[in-house]
Amino acid sequence: MTQALHSRPDVFDTVVVGAGVMGATTALFLARAGQKVALIDREDMFRAASGVNAGTLTLHMTRAQLIPHAIRGREMWLDSAEWLGEDVGALATPGLSMAFTEAEEELLRQRAHVRQEMGAPIEVLSAQEAIRIEPGVNPTLRAAAYCALDGHIPTYRVGGAYARALRQAGVTIIENSPVEGICPVTGGGYDVQMTGRAHPVRGRRIVLSTGAWLEKMLGWLGYDIPIRCLINQLVVTETLPPVMRSVLSIANGLLSLKQFANGSVLIGGGWQGEGNIHQGGTRVIPENLRGNVRLAQHVVPRLNEAQILRVWLGLESETPDAMPLIGALTPDDDAFVVGCVHSGFTSGPYMGRLLAERILGGDPDLGAFDPTRFSSLPATGTHP
Amino acid sequence: MSSPDFSPVTVIGGGIAGATSAIALSRHGFPVTLIDEQPVAGGQIFRAPSPYARRVVPPNHEFSGGDTLRQKLAASSVDVRFSTRVWGVSPTLTLDLLGPDGIDQLPAATLVVANGATERFLPFQGWTTPRIIGLAGASILMRNGGTLPGQSVVVAGSGPLLFSVAHQVLELGGRVVAIVDAGHRSDWLRLGAMLSLDPARLTQATSWMLRLRKAGIPIHHRAHISEAQETEAGLLLTVTEMDHPERRHLYAADAAACGYGLKPSTLITRTAGVHHRYDPIGGYLEPVTDNAGRTSRPDLYVTGDAAGVRGMAVARLRGLITAHAIAHDRGVISTETYETLTRTPLRQRRRLEAVSRRMLPLMNAGSAIPAHLQDDTIVCRCERVKAATLRSAIQAGAEDLNQLKAWTRCGMGPCQGRMCEDSARGLLAAACGKTPEEAGSFTARMPFFPLPLTAVTGDFTYSDIPLPKAAPL
Numbered sequence: 001m002t003q004a005l006h007s008r009p010d011v012f013d014t015v016v017v018g019a020g021v022m023g024a025t026t027a028l029f030l031a032r033a034g035q036k037v038a039l040i041d042r043e044d045m046f047r048a049a050s051g052v053n054a055g056t057l058t059l060h061m062t063r064a065q066l067i068p069h070a071i072r073g074r075e076m077w078l079d080s081a082e083w084l085g086e087d088v089g090a091l092a093t094p095g096l097s098m099a100f101t102e103a104e105e106e107l108l109r110q111r112a113h114v115r116q117e118m119g120a121p122i123e124v125l126s127a128q129e130a131i132r133i134e135p136g137v138n139p140t141l142r143a144a145a146y147c148a149l150d151g152h153i154p155t156y157r158v159g160g161a162y163a164r165a166l167r168q169a170g171v172t173i174i175e176n177s178p179v180e181g182i183c184p185v186t187g188g189g190y191d192v193q194m195t196g197r198a199h200p201v202r203g204r205r206i207v208l209s210t211g212a213w214l215e216k217m218l219g220w221l222g223y224d225i226p227i228r229c230l231i232n233q234l235v236v237t238e239t240l241p242p243v244m245r246s247v248l249s250i251a252n253g254l255l256s257l258k259q260f261a262n263g264s265v266l267i268g269g270g271w272q273g274e275g276n277i278h279q280g281g282t283r284v285i286p287e288n289l290r291g292n293v294r295l296a297q298h299v300v301p302r303l304n305e306a307q308i309l310r311v312w313l314g315l316e317s318e319t320p321d322a323m324p325l326i327g328a329l330t331p332d333d334d335a336f337v338v339g340c341v342h343s344g345f346t347s348g349p350y351m352g353r354l355l356a357e358r359i360l361g362g363d364p365d366l367g368a369f370d371p372t373r374f375s376s377l378p379a380t381g382t383h384p
Numbered sequence: 385m386s387s388p389d390f391s392p393v394t395v396i397g398g399g400i401a402g403a404t405s406a407i408a409l410s411r412h413g414f415p416v417t418l419i420d421e422q423p424v425a426g427g428q429i430f431r432a433p434s435p436y437a438r439r440v441v442p443p444n445h446e447f448s449g450g451d452t453l454r455q456k457l458a459a460s461s462v463d464v465r466f467s468t469r470v471w472g473v474s475p476t477l478t479l480d481l482l483g484p485d486g487i488d489q490l491p492a493a494t495l496v497v498a499n500g501a502t503e504r505f506l507p508f509q510g511w512t513t514p515r516i517i518g519l520a521g522a523s524i525l526m527r528n529g530g531t532l533p534g535q536s537v538v539v540a541g542s543g544p545l546l547f548s549v550a551h552q553v554l555e556l557g558g559r560v561v562a563i564v565d566a567g568h569r570s571d572w573l574r575l576g577a578m579l580s581l582d583p584a585r586l587t588q589a590t591s592w593m594l595r596l597r598k599a600g601i602p603i604h605h606r607a608h609i610s611e612a613q614e615t616e617a618g619l620l621l622t623v624t625e626m627d628h629p630e631r632r633h634l635y636a637a638d639a640a641a642c643g644y645g646l647k648p649s650t651l652i653t654r655t656a657g658v659h660h661r662y663d664p665i666g667g668y669l670e671p672v673t674d675n676a677g678r679t680s681r682p683d684l685y686v687t688g689d690a691a692g693v694r695g696m697a698v699a700r701l702r703g704l705i706t707a708h709a710i711a712h713d714r715g716v717i718s719t720e721t722y723e724t725l726t727r728t729p730l731r732q733r734r735r736l737e738a739v740s741r742r743m744l745p746l747m748n749a750g751s752a753i754p755a756h757l758q759d760d761t762i763v764c765r766c767e768r769v770k771a772a773t774l775r776s777a778i779q780a781g782a783e784d785l786n787q788l789k790a791w792t793r794c795g796m797g798p799c800q801g802r803m804c805e806d807s808a809r810g811l812l813a814a815a816c817g818k819t820p821e822e823a824g825s826f827t828a829r830m831p832f833f834p835l836p837l838t839a840v841t842g843d844f845t846y847s848d849i850p851l852p853k854a855a856p857l
């Protein structure tokens with residue numbers, strides 16, 4: 001699928017660097033609108049956050065300000081057949097976020113309130129009501145926030161679906177080609193250089209969507225935005241008889257628990273592992289494995305019958321204000337970024353589509369995500 | 385010589401290589417911990433019969449060898465932790481263990497990995513039917529439990545285990561319906577000609593072959609089981625000749641035992657990050673080692689079949705040589721002493737390895753099978769992934785084994801891909817014209833086997849859980 005690149009480079013309308021959900025969606029909608037698009041990844045596509053995430057379509061764990069986007073993203077996943085070309089198996093379920101202590105109950109109520117204000121249909125239920133909805137939860141709970149609009153998606157089905165859609169839309173996919181430099185070209189556009197490839201790929205514009213690796217790349221364009229890299233832990237069990245039907249969480253957001261159609265239970269919630277994204281290699285912190293799994297077993301006591309099948313870690317990126325970076329990086333409107341979106345798998349298709357719309361000349365509201373908000377560079381300053 | 389460093393050594397695997405190494409290391413004066421998942425030492429070859437076995441395969445030199453090894457180990461100062469499995473390893477060589485008392489961690493200053501080999505399995509239409517088991521599994525059933533996999537058995541696959549298993553079936557009074565071997569008869573004859581270098585193997589092979597011949601058991605070379613059907617009378621097995629696919633033979637049997645040779649068990653070494661290479665002759669991934677078992681990772685040694693399948697006799701010598709190498713690397717013995725101690729073992733090993741290397745292509749004789757799997761054949765049993773699903777993911781652009789795993793779930797189940805890695809790799813390589821090495825290998829994940837959740841959680845109350853601070857709102 002990696003197209004041979006000739007010595008005289010083709011000029012793409014847009015070169016997208018980073019083939020996760022953000023970059024791939026942007027590329028897809030640009031190509032569908034008639035652009036000639038290249039999509040580059042350092043590895044195979046969809047192998048970073050977008051290939052290893054928990055697949056929770058959640059409003060409980062989304063940053064309040066991003067709730068409208070998450071609602072739209074969730075809808076897109078549920079109708080993936082419409083716009084992606086195949087049903088990737090997203091399932092709508094309710095979501096319950098639980099409180100076991102007085103302090104947690106207070107946090108729960110406060111957070112539910114803020115999210116309600118942002119449009120999430122969340123209501124706080126008594127313990128009895130929550131147990132009626134989810135009989136398997138620990139009866140010592142005090143209260144639960146209920147959201148009708150949660151769900152989950154079998155992440156593993158997404159990469160292949162995108163690969164087929166992108167190819168059909170005519171996107172040139174270049175895998176296993178780490179981008180190591182981006183040079184502005186006189187007369188406009190950029191040459192994108194990749195390790196192990198003699199010739200750069202030229203684009204009239206570029207989109208940076210390299211997730212946890214954005215910091216360095218933004219640096220090439222003169223931006224100095226410290227991006228924190230989270231190393232999220234996930235644990236999956238062997239298949240079990242049904243023990244839950246909704247997505248379960250706790251008040252402080254540090255648990256996500258659900259059972260897939262095949263019976264396996266996925267335990268997540270952002271407990272951290274250890275690692276260095278530049279050197280590669282991550283490792284499980286035993287206390288965090290124990291803590292995360294204890295929390296899951298506390299919430300659903302029947303998990304004591306489970307066997308842990310696999311533990312893995314994935315990288316997620318976060319800006320200093322924990323809000324996304326989406327928008328133009330240059331006054332010439334020829335370099336863009338999309339990334340650092342909290343719970344970004346849920347809203348990913350929507351965010352990617354918004355950026356494509358922006359690039360195609362539309363005017364979606366991206367004000368809160370403006371990448372220039374951290375820098376002294378004036379939004380309409382000179383070309384770096 | 386720098387001052388000797390007697391820091392402790394941890395050995396994983398109490399088979400011939402690991403136990404020999406552990407004993408020799410303790411004689412050099414190291415405190416040694418030996419970890420093995422079985423309740424007693426002996427590994428696969430020297431597996432002790434269960435006290436509850438109904439019948440036992442009559443003892444031969446292998447069993448007496450096992451008893452001697454166990455006695456030596458008991459008499460040594462080696463600290464043995466049996467019934468203990470390694471489920472994870474960190475880059476700093478801290479081992480995650482699951483033992484009779486739950487989970488535990490053990491930091492290893494020096495680690496010897498001697499966890500042996502795993503059977504390679506290649507699928508066929510209907511292989512998930514009950515009463516189809518691996519050759520190694522059948523052997524364990526018979527040696528350890530004295531139980532036949534069925535009264536009548538088709539023994540299929542490749543490599544010397546075919547004949548060993550057939551022999552065991554006969555010993556326990558069963559009937560071998562047919563032996564189906566993917567290897568060329570001429571390769572066996574060439575191997576036979578070399579066996580004078582390894583008299584123990586020669587005697588054994590001759591007695592097995594005479595017996596099988598006398599029993600009039602049909603032997604098909606360059607053939608494989610292509611289909612199994614369950615009937616009321618038992619299994620109906622189709623045997624297809626590899627060079628003439630139109631030539632088929634049907635056999636009815638109670639059970640089939642099928643396996644395609646051995647491959648090194650590499651979950652631990654892969655996770656520890658040592659360099660591996662793909663051995664195209666053996667058709668497997670092996671850690672890169674020098675002749676004493678040193679790897680790319682200082683303080684981590686691999687010995688026995690885990691460093692490349694060479695068989696029992698070589699495993700013992702390797703275990704010994706690795707122990708001496710550690711003593712040398714720690715400054716406990718001089719280079720001259722090392723050379724003196726290893727001269728004979730290295731010479732013996734060279735001779736035996738000439739035979740072992742001939743065995744590799746015979747074990748890997750089924751390598752062409754995965755390319756031709758029928759679309760509706762299940763490749764990954766754990767996740768029920770069929771060949772057609774793999775082919776359509778490959779078509780969509782999954783040209784690397786891990787991408788194929790990510791998109792289809794092939795290899796994500798409880799067996800960690802031990803069963804399907806070889807066939808998925810073979811199918812992928814054939815479909816995109818890559819070498820098996822280019823097709824890649826599954827990334828190993830912890831835990832190495834399904835871990836009871838309560839072993840991790842233990843007894844706790846809610847307030848014991850160190851809840852991280854709330855996620856940003």
Ligand SMILES: Cc1cc2nc3c(=O)[nH]c(=O)nc-3n(C[C@H](O)[C@H](O)[C@H](O)COP(=O)(O)OP(=O)(O)OC[C@H]3O[C@@H](n4cnc5c(N)ncnc54)[C@H](O)[C@@H]3O)c2cc1C
Binds near residue numbers: 048050056210233316
């Ligand atoms: C373990 C885990 C669990 C999660 N669970 C959920 C959840 O349940 N629900 C939810 O909504 N969100 C979840 N998320 C968040 C979500 O996965 C991410 O927000 C989202 O996938 C980010 O998409 P992305 O495209 O920005 O980044 P990524 O998917 O990381 O894509 C970035 C791509 O850029 C490539 N790249 C990097 N450097 C270079 C280079 N130099 N040259 C070329 N390419 C490069 C990478 O290889 C990668 O493919 C989770 C994240 C993790 C890590």
